[in-house]
């Protein structure tokens with residue numbers, strides 16, 4: 001498509017956008033009396049207007065029914081998480097029995113590692129990406145230490161080559177083959193939070209299995225952003241948070257995936273709790289644990305219904321639109337943002353460089369921009385002028401035009417503000 005850097009062109013793209021009405025379904029903070037241009041849906045998604053109704057419903061049931069709400073609420077609390085199975089499995093490409101919602105992301109990765117990181121003498125190593133999200137690094141370090149290994153020896157990081165911005169798939173596959181029999185687990189972020197690179201999850205999962213390892217994915221930046229086929233790719237387990245692209249509110253509940261092939265395996269250790277116990281017999285308070293079949297069998301505690309309510313609002317919204325429609329818009333919108341960035345860059349003499357892969361399939365919504373000229377002052381200028389981005393040390397701003405609520409005109413407007421910011425800062 002031939003893009004143009006004009007308001008008329010952007011407005012024309014918006015007019016033809018099948019998802020255009022969804023922008024009105026979200027609440028935007030305001031700066032200088034105008035709704036912001038919001039690029040940080042990869043960090044905290046905006047609040048959908050319909051969410052409040054879902055929360056109010058629980059508040060009202062609690063007020064009117066109190067303990068009876070467990071069974072008598074319009075959406076009974078005791079099995080509230082079952083409402084997620086169908087819509088959420090469509091988001092991540094799973095069977096309904098393979099997904100559940102519980103706890104928070106890092107907690108779920110820890111719990112899933114109890115089942116799927118079972119190091120033995122000889123086979124104990126974990127492969128992850130270099131510069132993984134800090135929480136993932138701390139989690140992996142503490143897990144290997146818990147099992148009596150040293151992180152220096154047991155955690156193998158795969159990084160990018162000198163002078164390059166992304167990790168090559170071939171290098172990951174080679175590293176897996178090289179570790180071979182010593183490899184117990186591959187655990188990588190499906191979309192790198194810093195560069196926005198989307199890994200070839202299918203090929204990496206296959207290679208991990210060929211080496212005899214388990215393969216899990218942290219899908220924090222992938223869920224609700226990229227096409228996932230967790231079941232077909234034969235992924236062993238995965239977890240994601242719901243507050244980034246999935247718009248469910250700050251620090252909110254996590255989703256987890258456990259492949260069907262592990263559901264029958266009674267040998268897998270797991271840290272159990274009463275909400276994972278046989279549903280029909282849960283309130284008989286029996287002494288021995290009989291897990292629910294499927295991912296729900298990994299549940300631990302009584303459900304945090306007040307935090308699941310906003311997540312349900314969001315998941316139902318995703319079901320209404322479908323990942324394919326979101327991804328179709330995402331690709332054009334992100335390409336338009338890239339075009340706008342290159343236009344501004346050309347007018348301002350190499351101020352910055354996009355470090356996100358430009359090949360389709362290797363990126364989702366996010367573009368990470370490495371600033372060579374103005375750094376922090378430019379970021380501050382953008383914030384003051386109603387463009388919300390985020391800053392990552394040493395010199396990167398991340399821009400994620402979430403297709404649910406970002407428009408083409410937003411991209412055009414952003415280009416104008418960016419150009420003005422660079423010009424202003426150069427002359428001061």
Ligand SMILES: *Cc1c(COP(=O)(O)O)cnc(C)c1O
Nearest residue numbers: 104105106133135189193220241
């Ligand atoms: C956002 C993010 C997290 C956050 O984990 P929480 O347990 O929800 O705080 C973890 N890992 C990755 C890769 C992330 O992007």
